[in-house]
Structures are given as C-alpha cells and as structure tokens.
Amino acid sequence: MITANDIDDAARRINPHILKTPLIRSNWLSECCGGDVYLKLENEQHTGSFKARGSLNKLMWMQENKISKMPVTASTGNHGLGFARALDLLDMKGKIYLPTTAVDSKVEAIKAYEAELEFYGDDPYTTEMHAHKMAEQNNQIYVSPYNDEQIIAGQGTIGKEIVDQIKTADNVLATVGGGGLISGIATYLKKAWPDVTIMGCQPENSPEMSVSVQAGEYREVESKPTLSDGSAGGFERDAITYELCKKLVDAFILISEEEIEDAIRQMVRHHHKIIEGAAGVAVATVCKNPEKFRDQTTVIVICGANISMDKLRNVLA
Numbered sequence: 001m002i003t004a005n006d007i008d009d010a011a012r013r014i015n016p017h018i019l020k021t022p023l024i025r026s027n028w029l030s031e032c033c034g035g036d037v038y039l040k041l042e043n044e045q046h047t048g049s050f051k052a053r054g055s056l057n058k059l060m061w062m063q064e065n066k067i068s069k070m071p072v073t074a075s076t077g078n079h080g081l082g083f084a085r086a087l088d089l090l091d092m093k094g095k096i097y098l099p100t101t102a103v104d105s106k107v108e109a110i111k112a113y114e115a116e117l118e119f120y121g122d123d124p125y126t127t128e129m130h131a132h133k134m135a136e137q138n139n140q141i142y143v144s145p146y147n148d149e150q151i152i153a154g155q156g157t158i159g160k161e162i163v164d165q166i167k168t169a170d171n172v173l174a175t176v177g178g179g180g181l182i183s184g185i186a187t188y189l190k191k192a193w194p195d196v197t198i199m200g201c202q203p204e205n206s207p208e209m210s211v212s213v214q215a216g217e218y219r220e221v222e223s224k225p226t227l228s229d230g231s232a233g234g235f236e237r238d239a240i241t242y243e244l245c246k247k248l249v250d251a252f253i254l255i256s257e258e259e260i261e262d263a264i265r266q267m268v269r270h271h272h273k274i275i276e277g278a279a280g281v282a283v284a285t286v287c288k289n290p291e292k293f294r295d296q297t298t299v300i301v302i303c304g305a306n307i308s309m310d311k312l313r314n315v316l317a
Contacts, residue, residue: 077106156184
C-alpha cells in the first residue's frame with residue numbers, strides 16, 4: 001500500500017519538472033462560512049491540471065526501474081495531457097486512448113504533443129477497459145489514471161506541498177472521480193495531521209465512489225452528463241483507490257449541476273480565475289454547507305482549469 005515515503009520519493013523525482021502551485025486565502029469563501037478557506041491552485045499547474053504530477057512520476061519511475069515496455073493509457077483529457085507532456089519530457093513513446101466524447105479543447109491540447117492517439121467508446125469506463133485489453137494483447141504497460149501506486153504518489157505531492165505552505169488545517173476538500181487525487185493527498189495529510197478531516201466531493205450525476213464506499217462494496221452507478229467531466233465515470237472494481245477512500249476519506253458531499261455552475265461563476269467574479277467543472281465541485285461544497293466550516297481552517301484543492309470555451313460561455317451566460 002502507498003505510504004507518505006512513496007510520496008516523498010515522488011516529490012524528489014518530479015519537483016524539477018512541475019510547479020509548486022500557490023496556496024491563497026479566499027476572502028469570499030472565508031466570509032461565506034465564517035472560517036479561513038484556502039485554495040490550492042492546481043489549475044495553475046503545467047497542463048492546467050494536477051494530473052501532470054502522477055503521469056510524470058509513473059513514467060520517471062519506469063525509467064528508473066529500466067522498464068522498456070511502451071506505456072499506454074486512457075483519459076477524458078487531463079490525465080492524457082499530463083501523460084503526453086511526460087512522454088515528451090522523457091523522450092518516450094506512448095499511446096493515449098480517448099472516448100469519442102472527450103472535450104475538444106483537451107483533445108487539441110494533447111495533440112500539441114507527439115503521443116499517439118486513438119478514440120474508442122463513448123464513456124471513460126469503456127475506453128479504459130479497451131486500453132487495458134490492448135495493452136495486454138500488445139505486451140504494453142497500461143498506466144491507469146488512478147489505479148496505480150506511482151500515479152497516486154505523484155498526486156500526493158500536492159499534500160506534501162500543502163503541509164509546507166500552511167501550519168495546519170481542519171479540513172481538506174478534493175473532487176473524487178477514480179480517487180487517485182484524494183487517495184494521494186489523504187495518505188500524506190493523515191500522517192502529517194492525524195486529526196484532519198478529508199472530504200470527498202462528487203457531482204450528483206456521477207457519484208460511484210461515494211455510493212460504493214457508503215455501501216461497503218463496489219457499486220456500479222450509471223453516470224449522467226455533468227460539467228465535472230474530469231471526474232465523470234466509474235472506477236475499476238479492484239481499484240486500490242476504493243480501499244484507500246474507505247480508509248482515509250471521512251465524508252462525501254454530492255453537488256448538483258447548478259451548484260457547480262455557480263461555483264465556476266463565483267471563482268471568475270471573486271478571484272478572476274477560470275476553473276473546470278471538477279474544481280467547481282469542491283468549491284461548491286463550502287458554499288453548500290457553510291456551517292460545517294465555521295471557525296475552522298479549510299483547504300480546497302482546485303484541481304484544474306481545462307474547461308471548453310463553449311461550456312464556459314454557457315456557464316457565464
């Protein structure tokens with residue numbers, strides 16, 4: 001199982017190639033809840049998303065361990081973009097499978113790199129299973145966006161940075177899809193701050209992890225369309241993130257599409273920052289439940305900025 005030491009190792013590997021993103025106080029959210037709310041701005045990371053961390057850690061780990069098989073992955077966009085950047089940095093060959101429904105702006109960004117692309121399926125889970133199958137058939141290594149210890153450790157470096165940037169926090173909020181982000185962050189923070197409350201934030205339209213954790217077993221949940229495309233879809237039945245979320249996530253909060261939209265608008269209004277739907281899910285959690293955060297220090301992980309122009313235009317309108 002992944003440990004804080006694995007995350008320290010990941011930080012050593014990737015720090016020369018990633019940004020230590022800012023942690024800023026949000027006067028707006030602090031006033032909203034009567035506490036101190038800070039934003040960890042992974043929307044300002046390379047590729048516009050925290051996913052730049054895990055992909056790079058995985059591929060650098062492969063090089064360290066002299067693993068020569070070609071890496072392949074599946075992605076709705078952000079993981080693929082981080083993966084493509086890492087391939088370029090390390091002069092490696094790799095392939096990315098994307099669903100046909102992937103956001104155009106994210107696909108265009110991936111195409112700026114030289115990774116091989118293939119579209120398959122109309123939902124993330126179908127694409128993921130196909131990429132698994134192709135990797136097995138072609139003697140390649142499948143790099144999961146979340147179900148991988150090195151990926152989780154890379155995302156966990158965000159937790160390490162938070163500890164360096166603030167003395168302590170009562171709550172840390174992160175959006176959950178497959179669970180890689182919150183698993184890594186929680187692994188590090190629960191060791192550094194044993195009393196911290198870790199909250200997983202999910203859209204009501206795609207809540208598979210929270211439903212499964214609360215049921216005490218894997219539950220397949222049909223996802224509906226959501227602005228939080230970066231966290232949409234299910235996770236693998238045997239995903240290590242499921243056990244990590246059961247162990248480390250103290251509470252889950254579900255957020256409506258209207259609340260996600262409003263969070264995106266308010267981030268533009270109060271912070272002049274563009275965020276994607278998945279980041280809006282975490283921001284909306286404080287707005288929805290201000291009494292939970294009164295007189296406490298809360299950190300929200302702003303996971304990414306990669307929203308399409310059409311979606312942003314519609315939200316702002």
